[in-house]
Amino acid sequence: MRSNRIGMQFTASALALAVSYGANAVTDEDIMNDHMTTDDVVSYGMGLQGQRFSTLDTLNTDNVRNLQPAWAFAFGGEKMRGQESQPMVKDGVMYVSASYSRVYAIDAKTGEELWQYDARLPDGIMPCCDVINRGVALYDDKVIFGTLDAKLVALNKDTGKVVWIKKVADYQAGYSITAAPIIVNGKLITGVSGGEFGIVGKVEAYDPNTGEILWTRPTVEGHMGYVYKDGEAIENGISGGEAGRTWPGDLWKTGGAATWLGGTYDPVTDSLFFGTGNPAPWNSHLRPGDNLFSSSRLAIDPNDGSIKWHFQTTPHDGWDYDGVNELISFDYEDDGDVVHAAATADRNGFFYVLNRETGDFIRGFPFVDKITWAEGLDDNGRPIYADGGRPGNPADVSADKGEPVLAQPSFLGGKNWMPMAFNQETGLFYVPSNEWAMDIWNEPVSYKKGAAYLGAGFTIRPVNDDYIGVLRAIDPKTGEEVWRHENRAPLWGGVMTTAGDLVFTGTPEGYLKAFDAKTGEELYRFNTGSGVVGTPITWEMDGEQYVSVASGWGGAVPLWGGEVARVVKDFNQGGMVWTFKLPSDRVAGN
């Protein structure tokens, strides 16, 4: 009798374990359908296409004023700095990364910590632009993220214990990882950071269960790509065909083009879209040519890493106009035909609409108020350089530095890393942008492993007295700016939009804000206590709609912003994730 009861208990608990495991495992299907499911967020971008659009409309323009904080969670420690993460939510648990390569699992109902993982980082890490992390990937029973010392770490989602760890690149050569990896059909895809140190950018796929490498694709012309079978590297073609086509001499060996912002995926064309950073060094006179594939968008075959097409936004970049900004897939109708398009708002100040099947240029237009370095785009989307727009060659003068120029946008970009969002209902893109200029000049430089490889000096300054940041609603079919909202400090946080006609973003002043997606009217603000440079998400739990955002001022602006310091110097650091909800009894307006 007694043993029988024990036996039954065992069976019951084993069953419960199996059920809870099954319910909690994140599948390829969950990730592929993330943009349609409202009860979870299991991909960076709230859908692999990266639209950051939620079909939820419980929370809308009528009731957003009733949005209330539900809980806040402190990342703790003295390690604050910039919090640029996008949280993930699955089965009532939030997974969020924080500065200094930390990851937290939090009860999404109560805000209580379930576990915390702190990577032990070497002192020699070399992140160019703050010790940030932009988010995790979820797969099966694992939480996977990249560290500042260029490793991938897979944690058990229930315990936070390390399942596997994999070195992606050598941090002592300047590599790091700050972007969220993505999962595409059972492959973990990641890029690398380090474009200021003369690294060679690459996109790589790993087995999310084991950490074994599957393929690698360098993003600088001349470097060999590989696929791996049974631990053996098999050549899969040189990127760009051969070395030296668009680079002089040996400069392709340290050509930069870091894939530091990760990528998106489009199931319609089965393509990964990864952007690439600046060519190295910054001094463009040392490397005449287009310098492929720097400052480009690449369509990559997720199966073997082959490059399907590329579109270079800034050929022969001389202003640090990285081409990493997210390429978001979207469809629109043109004379009754559905166009499979993709859009991106580049650092260089132009907004591009591309055919995502071919990479062909459809249209492009400035999304910032002024562009000095180019007069416009030609029929293929190639910039028409302005006379005198490029900093002078130091070799032309006897001094140590070349002729400086005033360039707009500044190298921090018309838009930087912070992702924009596309609303399927309004058909508009909501672009977090900034109006600033820079004085930039070139200097001689040579490569040294692990040292900054710039050959340029610069200082950034605002161009308007009363604002730098501008949140813009942009029509991708016409180039029209439908509305704008100006912000005194530069915008550095991501954007999210919903079927409730809302646009959410944060400001360095500390606010989470909600806007009317059609008019731009500010409908809600809440101060989180430190600058918001993270990306908000929304989801549904127990019949109520939630919004979460990480708070904690930092990122590249306080480090590189030059004269912008005047505006941001009093912003204090922080490190929290804030969660808001619309209580079910406050759904009716008023």
Next chain:
Amino acid sequence: MGRLVWMLCGLMAAPVLAAVPQDPFGSPMWEYNLSRYLGEGSRVVHDERVQLVVPPFAEDSAQVPLTLDLSAYPGPVQQIITWVDLNPIPHLFTLTPGATQARLVSLNFRVQQATTVRAAVRDADGVWHIGSAYVDAAGGGCTAPSLTGANPDWEQHFGTIHGGAFARLPGVRYKFSVMHPMDSGMVGDVPAFHIESVRLTGPGGDAPLLTMTLSQSAAENPMFVFELEQQPPYTVLWMRDNNGNVFERRLGEASGAES
């Protein structure tokens, strides 16, 4: 050596429920840590044959040598658990032997303040045999920053293993150290970073010679000694830390056949 088992629970006319023998050192953590690490209601006896050796005074609170000598213990040993009563995280290690019995285990540890140290050895009947020792100390070993961490180049030597296998009559002595900061997580701004698992495997590969789990009481750059009753031709040492780093090395070759 005669049978010097202190069957205190028997002497004290204990009630039917397994009472815990009194602690000769009078540690305030005695009963709490017994139930915490050995389980509530475990059968416990003091046993002098579980010989735990620590210095009377810790010259360096961050590096205190501990030796557990089981040469007088008749065996077989099912499991060994050690802890440091007054450390913030008292647990030091749990060791599970394989087919070959471990006769001696040594490891350096940290002390936060003067404390009793315990080793519990589980026999085939499930009874825990306790050896105890007391170490006086100035303290602070668990919350002092590691020397490794003070060196910005620590990663260059990180994971370096020194050591080898030395023939004994009969058996083998493995002695090795590994360069690892073993951060306890109690120093400001330095997350916990320490070796959690140690495994020795013989040529067969399947059944380990021993497995060991470590906690934060283990010292920086730990030095391990294991003496086993029989020597396999060679042994693979495998260690893993809480960040998932794996350290692996072969110890000894098939050379000491004359023993």
